[in-house]
Amino acid sequence: MMNTELTVDPRAFDRKTVGYFRYGVVNGQVLMTNDVGEHLFLDPADFHRFLAGQIDRGEPLYDQLRRRYFFKHELDLDGLADKLRRKKAFLLNGPHLHAIVTTLRCNHSCRYCHASRADMDRVDTDMSLETARKVVDFAFTSPTPVLGFEFQGGEPTANFEVIRFVCDYALEKNRYENKELLLSLVSNLTLMTDEKMNYLLDKGVMVCTSLDGPADLHDKNRGWMEKHSSHAAVTAWMDKFNAEWVRRGFDPDLFHVDALMTTTRHSLSRGPEIVDEYVNRGIRSIHLRPLNPFGFAVNTWKQIGYSMDEFLAFYKSTLDYIIELNRQGTFVQERLASIFLTKMLTPDDPNYSDCRSPCGSGSAQLAYNFDGSVYTDDEGRMAAHMGNDFFKLGHVDTSSMDEVLKHPTVKALAVASIQDALPACHSCVHKATCGVQPLHNYMFDGDIFGQRPLSRKCQEFYGVQQYLYQLLSTDTDGSLQRIFRRWTIQRSRPGTTPYVPASEVTS
Numbered sequence: 038m039m040n041t042e043l044t045v046d047p048r049a050f051d052r053k054t055v056g057y058f059r060y061g062v063v064n065g066q067v068l069m070t071n072d073v074g075e076h077l078f079l080d081p082a083d084f085h086r087f088l089a090g091q092i093d094r095g096e097p098l099y100d101q102l103r104r105r106y107f108f109k110h111e112l113d114l115d116g117l118a119d120k121l122r123r124k125k126a127f128l129l130n131g132p133h134l135h136a137i138v139t140t141l142r143c144n145h146s147c148r149y150c151h152a153s154r155a156d157m158d159r160v161d162t163d164m165s166l167e168t169a170r171k172v173v174d175f176a177f178t179s180p181t182p183v184l185g186f187e188f189q190g191g192e193p194t195a196n197f198e199v200i201r202f203v204c205d206y207a208l209e210k211n212r213y214e215n216k217e218l219l220l221s222l223v224s225n226l227t228l229m230t231d232e233k234m235n236y237l238l239d240k241g242v243m244v245c246t247s248l249d250g251p252a253d254l255h256d257k258n259r260g261w262m263e264k265h266s267s268h269a270a271v272t273a274w275m276d277k278f279n280a281e282w283v284r285r286g287f288d289p290d291l292f293h294v295d296a297l298m299t300t301t302r303h304s305l306s307r308g309p310e311i312v313d314e315y316v317n318r319g320i321r322s323i324h325l326r327p328l329n330p331f332g333f334a335v336n337t338w339k340q341i342g343y344s345m346d347e348f349l350a351f352y353k354s355t356l357d358y359i360i361e362l363n364r365q366g367t368f369v370q371e372r373l374a375s376i377f378l379t380k381m382l383t384p385d386d387p388n389y390s391d392c393r394s395p396c397g398s399g400s401a402q403l404a405y406n407f408d409g410s411v412y413t414d415d416e417g418r419m420a421a422h423m424g425n426d427f428f429k430l431g432h433v434d435t436s437s438m439d440e441v442l443k444h445p446t447v448k449a450l451a452v453a454s455i456q457d458a459l460p461a462c463h464s465c466v467h468k469a470t471c472g473v474q475p476l477h478n479y480m481f482d483g484d485i486f487g488q489r490p491l492s493r494k495c496q497e498f499y500g501v502q503q504y505l506y507q508l509l510s511t512d513t514d515g516s517l518q519r520i521f522r523r524w525t526i527q528r529s530r531p532g533t534t535p536y537v538p539a540s541e542v543t544s
């Protein structure tokens with residue numbers, strides 16, 4: 038992204054004092070950022086004084102610049118290295134998120150489905166117990182101390198036998214492996230039964246479902262083959278799960294069914310209603326996710342798609358509504374904002390795989406198809422379904438974790454997502470808090486490197502970060518920063534079974 042609104046002559050720099058930074062313009066102020074995620078707003082006159090080495094030691098601004106590592110001659114190199122090490126701590130762990138496709142069968146036919154679903158009679162797309170055992174054994178060879186299994190599909194509960202087997206086997210195996218084990222299920226909940234629910238609760242499996250908003254909107258997006266209301270079934274089961282967590286004595290703020298929403302054209306004018314639907318169900322986190330024009334959505338794009346400008350207008354007005362709810366005493370956060378705010382306002386990085394540099398495909402997460410094939414992630418599996426095996430890393434029958442991690446595709450994806458070396462990212466004011474996902478580039482453009490200013494993900498991430506900084510730049514009494522800081526606090530879940538000291542996992 039070009040900083041066209043402010044002209045800087047590099048020959049005017051005081052090279053002895055000016056450290057390495059990036060800059061942009063927000064609300065008429067100069068936003069300076071650096072590689073460890075520090076930021077500072079300067080008015081243009083002060084910015085030019087900084088460049089010319091004219092900020093005096095006695096000025097408060099001098100200390101602000103020094104403490105945020107913007108002065109070269111005052112650089113605390115050890116402090117800087119510690120900060121960078123903490124920001125990039127995710128690099129040292131290996132794959133922690135293991136998505137298991139228990140089946141491709143699904144009883145829904147959502148208008149934007151990405152998952153390469155199959156009809157309910159296609160039992161040939163079910164994972165076998167033998168393959169499931171090999172998947173668990175394979176995943177446990179990851180060096181990560183935190184190991185998460187996430188059941189996906191199709192509709193994963195259509196093959197509940199494999200879910201049950203993986204949970205029991207992983208919990209038993211972990212008695213000796215002693216990892217922090219997290220179990221989660223992504224389900225439309227329409228095949229749920231009391232018996233399945235009680236099993237999941239007993240084993241501490243956290244459930245995430247899809248909820249696109251009020252009933253008419255949700256049901257328009259998510260067609261159920263049997264023509265019932267998907268919304269009625271989903272919300273009934275959400276309420277039942279949540280009541281059962283409470284009955285068992287768990288904190289409802291931490292133990293509840295989470296939900297994801299996908300924005301279609303029909304959502305664009307209904308932001309507050311969607312948020313209210315979440316808040317009224319006790320969900321305190323909502324991720325305003327744009328539609329990706331791949332999978333089935335390619336065919337329905339004309340009916341449900343929109344431009345990124347339209348999405349960002351929806352995002353900003355809905356975020357404003359969420360902030361207003363917080364000001365009135367209702368805690369609810371927007372998930373993408375909280376990811377960026379954690380990067381902007383705290384020393385940590387939330388390790389969100391789609392917004393990291395380098396990305397987490399194949400190095401932080403892996404996906405296992407029903408037949409035991411190993412992919413970089415679920416989008417990689419989908420690319421294979423569309424005819425490109427580039428993202429296939431091996432098979433649980435024949436590959437080792439070491440071979441998978443050293444696979445040329447994993448290396449290529451890392452190279453394609455190191456933003457210091459990517460045109461546009463390298464000079465972008467948001468580089469330190471952003472991330473790229475080469476698989477999205479591939480899906481959009483057929484090229485893992487993509488073209489940043491033109492890519493939808495870049496436009497989304499740039500627009501969201503720019504808006505967050507815009508809001509922060511006008512926060513004169515600090516009240517918004519207090520709300521935003523609360524969004525960055527991730528409370529850990531205490532263990533739900535003797536084996537599962539579950540905590541928040543980001544994917």
Ligand code: SF4
Pocket residue numbers: 038456461462463465466467468469471472473489490494495496498499
């Ligand atoms: S992907 Fe992020 S860092 Fe790169 S140019 Fe776009 S907004 Fe900037």
